[in-house]
Amino acid sequence: MQTYKVVVLGASGTGKTSLTVRFVNGDFVETYDPTIEDLYRKVIETNKGEHIMLEIMDTSGTERYLAMRDLYIRNAQAFVLVYSITSRVSLLELENIKNYICQVKDRPISQIPMVVLGNKCDLEDTRVVFPEEVEALTKKWGIEDFLETSAKIDMNIQSAYDCLTLQLMSKQSFLNGSSNGKDKKDKKEKKTHKKDSGSNNSSINSSSSSLSVSGGSNLSISSSCSSSSFSNLSNSTSSTSVNNLNQSQTNAPIRTKSKRSLKSAKVDKNPKGKC
Amino acid sequence: MIFLFKTSNKYFYLLGVGGSCFLGFVFLYFLKKSYNNKNNKFIESDNNNKNNFEKEEKEMSQQLIEIRKKINDYSKLKYPTKQGILFKKSRYLKEWRNRFFVIEEDILYYFDIEKGNNSNKPIGTPLGIFNLLNCSFTLITNEKRSPLVFKIQEENGTNKDYKNCLISCESAEEFNQWFQLLPQIKQTMDRKKDLVIKLQALSRKKLQQKKYQQLKESALTIQRFYHLYEGERKLARFIFNVIKVQSYARCFIDRMRYKKIKEEIMVIQSHFQVIKAKNRLEKEFMRRRIAQELLSTEKSYVYNLKLIIDIFIRPLINFNSIEQRVLSVSEISGVFGNWERLYKINSDLLVLIQCKLDNWSIDQTIGDLFIENTDSLFEYTPYVTNYDHSRKLLAKLTSGNTNFRNFLDAAQRDKRSKYLDISSFLIQPIQRLPRYELLLRDLLKSTSTLHKDHKYLSKGIVKIKEITMYVNDQQKERENLSQVIQIQKELIMDNIKLSFSSATRLIREGEIKVSKKKTWNYMYLFNSQLVIIQKKDDKKLVKEVIQLEQLGIRDDNSSSSNTITNDSGTDLLNNSSNNLLLLSSTISSPDLSSSGTNAINTSSQALPIGTIGNKFKLIISSKTEISLYFDTPEEKNNWFADIAITLNRLETQKKNFEKSINLQTIN
Numbered sequence: 001m002q003t004y005k006v007v008v009l010g011a012s013g014t015g016k017t018s019l020t021v022r023f024v025n026g027d028f029v030e031t032y033d034p035t036i037e038d039l040y041r042k043v044i045e046t047n048k049g050e051h052i053m054l055e056i057m058d059t060s061g062t063e064r065y066l067a068m069r070d071l072y073i074r075n076a077q078a079f080v081l082v083y084s085i086t087s088r089v090s091l092l093e094l095e096n097i098k099n100y101i102c103q104v105k106d107r108p109i110s111q112i113p114m115v116v117l118g119n120k121c122d123l124e125d126t127r128v129v130f131p132e133e134v135e136a137l138t139k140k141w142g143i144e145d146f147l148e149t150s151a152k153i154d155m156n157i158q159s160a161y162d163c164l165t166l167q168l169m170s171k172q173s174f175l176n177g178s179s180n181g182k183d184k185k186d187k188k189e190k191k192t193h194k195k196d197s198g199s200n201n202s203s204i205n206s207s208s209s210s211l212s213v214s215g216g217s218n219l220s221i222s223s224s225c226s227s228s229s230f231s232n233l234s235n236s237t238s239s240t241s242v243n244n245l246n247q248s249q250t251n252a253p254i255r256t257k258s259k260r261s262l263k264s265a266k267v268d269k270n271p272k273g274k275c
Numbered sequence: 276m277i278f279l280f281k282t283s284n285k286y287f288y289l290l291g292v293g294g295s296c297f298l299g300f301v302f303l304y305f306l307k308k309s310y311n312n313k314n315n316k317f318i319e320s321d322n323n324n325k326n327n328f329e330k331e332e333k334e335m336s337q338q339l340i341e342i343r344k345k346i347n348d349y350s351k352l353k354y355p356t357k358q359g360i361l362f363k364k365s366r367y368l369k370e371w372r373n374r375f376f377v378i379e380e381d382i383l384y385y386f387d388i389e390k391g392n393n394s395n396k397p398i399g400t401p402l403g404i405f406n407l408l409n410c411s412f413t414l415i416t417n418e419k420r421s422p423l424v425f426k427i428q429e430e431n432g433t434n435k436d437y438k439n440c441l442i443s444c445e446s447a448e449e450f451n452q453w454f455q456l457l458p459q460i461k462q463t464m465d466r467k468k469d470l471v472i473k474l475q476a477l478s479r480k481k482l483q484q485k486k487y488q489q490l491k492e493s494a495l496t497i498q499r500f501y502h503l504y505e506g507e508r509k510l511a512r513f514i515f516n517v518i519k520v521q522s523y524a525r526c527f528i529d530r531m532r533y534k535k536i537k538e539e540i541m542v543i544q545s546h547f548q549v550i551k552a553k554n555r556l557e558k559e560f561m562r563r564r565i566a567q568e569l570l571s572t573e574k575s576y577v578y579n580l581k582l583i584i585d586i587f588i589r590p591l592i593n594f595n596s597i598e599q600r601v602l603s604v605s606e607i608s609g610v611f612g613n614w615e616r617l618y619k620i621n622s623d624l625l626v627l628i629q630c631k632l633d634n635w636s637i638d639q640t641i642g643d644l645f646i647e648n649t650d651s652l653f654e655y656t657p658y659v660t661n662y663d664h665s666r667k668l669l670a671k672l673t674s675g676n677t678n679f680r681n682f683l684d685a686a687q688r689d690k691r692s693k694y695l696d697i698s699s700f701l702i703q704p705i706q707r708l709p710r711y712e713l714l715l716r717d718l719l720k721s722t723s724t725l726h727k728d729h730k731y732l733s734k735g736i737v738k739i740k741e742i743t744m745y746v747n748d749q750q751k752e753r754e755n756l757s758q759v760i761q762i763q764k765e766l767i768m769d770n771i772k773l774s775f776s777s778a779t780r781l782i783r784e785g786e787i788k789v790s791k792k793k794t795w796n797y798m799y800l801f802n803s804q805l806v807i808i809q810k811k812d813d814k815k816l817v818k819e820v821i822q823l824e825q826l827g828i829r830d831d832n833s834s835s836s837n838t839i840t841n842d843s844g845t846d847l848l849n850n851s852s853n854n855l856l857l858l859s860s861t862i863s864s865p866d867l868s869s870s871g872t873n874a875i876n877t878s879s880q881a882l883p884i885g886t887i888g889n890k891f892k893l894i895i896s897s898k899t900e901i902s903l904y905f906d907t908p909e910e911k912n913n914w915f916a917d918i919a920i921t922l923n924r925l926e927t928q929k930k931n932f933e934k935s936i937n938l939q940t941i942n
Contacts, residue, residue, distance in 0.1 A: 005698075055699060061709030065743055067750035071662050071705050075698060 003053040004168050007072050009097050010082035011090035012063040015119040018151035019082060020058050023161055026154075044165060052165065056080075066100075073104045078113040078168055080160070083134075085118045085148065086126045091134065098141060108142070113167035115145040117160050122150040342382065342404065349386055349397040355379045357456055359449070360388065364424075364441040371443065374402070378456070381407050381464045383427070403440070405429065408464055412457050415441065423450045427457075561721040566641060569714050570632050573625045576707055580618040583700050586686045588614060602672070602679060609668045610701075612658040617704055620651045642731025645715065645739060652742045658704055659746050660753040665701060708743045712736060755781065762799060766808060766817055779803060783917045788904035798903075800917060803925070805893075821893065823925055828891055828918055891915055 008016045024042050042054045057076065062069045073079075079101055083090040094116065102109050116138050118129065131148055138146040145163040149156040346352060358377040363385065365372055374385040375397040383405040386397030405427055415424045428439035444450035588611055591602050602610075627648055631641050672679050683697060719732040758781050783800040789807070799806040805821040891911065893901040905911040 057702070057706075059706075061713040062706075065709055065747040067747045067754065068659065068705055068709065068743075070750075070754075071659070071702070074663065074666065075702055 003055060004078055005076045006054050006056045006078045006080060006164065007076035008056060008058055008080045008082060009069075009073075009101075010119075011084075011087070011093040014082045014084040014087070014090050015151050016082050017058050017060050019080075019117070019119055019149065019157060020056050022151040022154060023157050024056065042161075044161065052168070054161065054165075070100075070104060073101055078164055079115075080164065081114060081116045081143075082119050083116070083129070084120045085129045086120055086123050088128050091129050091137075095137075095141075098143075110142045111171060113164060113171050114143050115147065115160055115164045115167070116143055117156075118146075118148040119151060121148040121155065122152050346384070347400055349375075349377070352377055352379050352384070356460065357453075359453075361385075361453065362443045364443070376442075376453075378407075378460060381460060383407055383410075383457075405440075407457060407460050410457075412454065414454070423447060425450075425454050558721050558723060562718060563635065565714065565718045565721055566632055566635065569641075569718070570625075570628050572714070573621065573628055576703065577618070577621050577625045579700060579703055580614065580621060583611070583614060583697075584618060587611070587697065591682075602676075606668070606672065609661075610665050610672070612661040612665060613654065614658070616654055617658060620654060621707075623651075624648060638727065640728040640731050641718070642715070642728050642733070642735040645711070645735030646731060649735075649738055649742060652708065652739075653745065655704060655708055655742075656746050656749045659750050662701070662705060663754070666698070669698065669701075708739075708746060711739045712743060715739060755779075759801075766806075782921060783914065785905075785914070787914075789901060800914075800921065802921060805918070823922060828893060828915065828922075 008020055010016050042056065043051055044054060057072060059069060059072055062072070081094050081097060083094050098109065098114075101112060101114070105112055116134065118131065118134060121127075131146075135146055138144075145160075145167065147156045147160045147163070149160055151157065356378045358375070360373055361376045362371040363374045364370070373388055375388050377384045377386070377397070384401040385403050386401055387399055389398045406429070409429050410427050413426045413428070415426050424441055424443045426439055426441050442453070444453060588607065591607050592604075627644050628641075631639060631644060673683065686697070715732055715736045719729065719736060722729045722732060759779050762781065762784075779801050781799060781801055785798060787796055787798045787807070789796060797808050799808070803823055805823060806817060807821075808817050891903060893903060903914075905914060
């Protein structure tokens with residue numbers, strides 16, 4: 001069984017713990033937020049019939065301690081960004097959190113499984129953030145999934161984690177290659193590929209060797225390797241990056257299909273619930 | 276008056292009739308006497324009359340004297356009642372003489388008759404006066420001339436016999452008239468007195484009537500006034516009554532309102548007291564619950580700490596032989612840090628919390644525990660700073676060491692670990708420190724300000740915040756230091772010296788171009804200097820080190836050229852607009868040419884790469900300029916902003932330093 005670590009991030013007072021407890025335990029605590037469990041585990045079933053384990057870390061209380069929050073982010077594989085529709089400041093805070101996640105993971109946001117949730121949508125009369133605005137913002141950021149949830153009336157929480165699971169499934173190849181060095185290689189390889197395509201082979205060899213040296217900061221590669229092996233590695237990494245791009249392109253229609261199937265699954269589930 | 280008038284008319288009528296008869300008789304009498312002895316008798320009678328008159332005159336009362344002075348002559352008697360000639364007997368000679376008698380009101384006068392002529396007129400002063408009211412009239416029968424003689428006698432005089440006279444008449448009719456008249460005069464005078472009295476009474480009555488009328492009128496006026504006053508008084512009384520009733524009503528209404536308000540106040544107060552008591556109970560319940568929460572979370576945390584020691588650390592240490600040893604001691608301490616020390620700290624804290632909650636009451640305090648006993652939490656710092664290293668080392672050992680991987684799988688299958696990964700356990704101390712603040716804040720929220728623990732909890736929260744912030748800051752500094760050390764290891768310095776202090780922090784790094792045609796270089800922005808390196812043959816050559824004190828930046832693509840330099844002192848944070856075209860010429864740097872690279876030719880044509888809005892200039896000591904090219908306009912803007920912010924920070928630090936120097940010189 002696969003286990004994925006999910007971190008719930010957001011500004012203070014947006015309902016992160018209530019959201020997590022509702023998802024894991026299925027109940028809402030009105031007057032008192034229990035903090036008994038710092039780590040919540042939940043087994044969910046994907047549309048393919050597989051079972052995966054989500055370990056959800058609650059970061060309540062660490063909003064102002066950024067260096068310690070950094071340690072959470074490094075340890076995690078998926079992220080739930082929570083803001084409150086009654087607080088515009090919490091939405092502005094999300095951008096900082098998003099940028100920080102990209103910085104720590106050293107990876108574009110399209111490769112990171114992430115959902116944005118607008119919590120407390122049962123408090124409609126005190127709403128100050130409207131979904132159209134956030135929809136445009138998340139599109140600009142490159143996050144596919146945005147939902148408005150309410151832990152109080154149990155609205156859209158299961159859907160949110162379903163979307164997160166789909167992202168985890170689709171971006172699994174990136175999760176397997178989780179080392180930063182490879183990501184750095186891919187990034188720099190892209191740049192050299194785009195900008196220096198007309199250069200000669202000697203410049204390619206020199207740049208690839210320098211890139212491998214910079215990538216070697218994270219990996220303990222001995223200096224006894226030859227330059228030809230480095231060039232082979234760079235060629236293989238470039239080919240894998242091309243394959244990843246192809247996979248990411250092909251993943252888009254799969255995602256749309258799976259969303260439709262999820263909706264149909266929900267429709268099917270409704271009469272069962274009624275019975 | 277009418278009566279008097281009527282009576283006077285009768286008397287006048289009788290007097291006229293009597294007078295005519297009387298005159299006839301007098302004439303006959305005079306003829307007889309003159310026939311006898313005329314001279315002698317007449318002289319003697321005169322003398323006697325004179326003597327009598329003198330005597331009488333002396334003895335008369337004062338009143339008669341006064342009357343006599345007034346009436347000197349018969350002509351002064353204007354309204355006589357009766358008059359005529361009568362025979363009067365003399366006092367001493369005892370002769371009957373003729374005298375003229377006149378009655379006026381209540382006085383009888385008699386006069387002497389004129390001699391010569393036959394006119395029968397009275398002359399001179401009255402010879403005698405009688406007050407008829409004081410006289411009595413008696414009929415005398417002893418005289419020769421009887422029965423025609425009567426006597427007039429005063430009753431009040433001292434000498435009764437002295438003042439009296441006998442009067443006779445010739446005829447019986449005349450005698451009867453005089454004899455009847457004289458008492459009648461008295462009666463008349465009495466009647467007159469009565470009438471006067473009556474008149475007086477009548478006038479008095481009239482006066483009384485007038486007075487009565489006046490009184491009546493005044494009474495009427497008074498009554499009218501009284502009526503008016505009565506009306507006004509009634510009106511006033513009515514108004515008074517109305518006001519009184521109104522005041523009574525108002526008092527009543529006010530009392531009713533007061534009662535209602537009082538009842539409402541009582542109800543509200545009772546509600547308030549109920550709510551207050553309820554709130555107090557709820558607060559106390561919540562307070563106890565949070566304290567229980569603190570205890571249970573601490574228990575589970577300490578349990579997990581001990582679990583790691585029992586499952587992982589102790590078995591790894593207690594392997595007997597070298598062949599079975601999975602990890603070395605340094606590797607164990609590298610992965611777990613000072614885990615055993617954390618277990619000691621928190622087990623001691625758990626004992627204290629347990630002791631507090633075993634003796635729980637309303638007045639129990641728990642904040643003082645966190646004030647006095649949380650200094651040991653500072654020892655979380657080495658664990659937190661070591662966590663990143665621990666995570667990397669764990670990943671390396673898991674991938675490289677097969678025995679360790681098997682050991683971890685066996686440990687994960689243990690029931691006690693609830694199938695949690697070791698990294699899930701290793702993250703828990705980092706989660707625990709901020710959690711204390713949350714718990715204490717909730718506890719403070721449920722504690723009333725009057726409680727003794729409120730003050731302790733406030734201080735406890737402040738202390739926990741300090742500890743957590745200290746740990747956070749240490750972690751941040753650790754990261755910066757490791758980053759700088761890593762960069763320092765990679766860099767190769769041939770000609771240029773590059774020194775890093777402990778305060779050096781990396782702000783930004785990325786790829787740049789110094790000119791359009793050149794290859795991509797790399798640039799580091801630290802908090803005190805800017806380093807440009809060139810990558811060549813697996814090495815990073817430092818080509819340019821620029822101190823930020825000497826640096827200025829200028830963006831030629833903006834609408835107005837924004838220059839940020841420390842020399843000019845201007846602070847402008849302005850992101851440039853991307854719509855302006857690139858200026859054509861660039862100037863090459865002599866330092867770059869001296870480093871051995873090819874000379875940069877001046878180019879007047881714009882290439883498609885790095886054209887619009889992706890470059891700005893570095894100005895070194897207001898002399899040399901270097902153009903930096905970036906991949907995207909966003910990246911250029913970010914670099915520009917970071918450099919500008921760093922320059923501003925340096926300038927503020929310099930100003931503060933100068934201020935402190937000035938303060939020291941002043942002191």
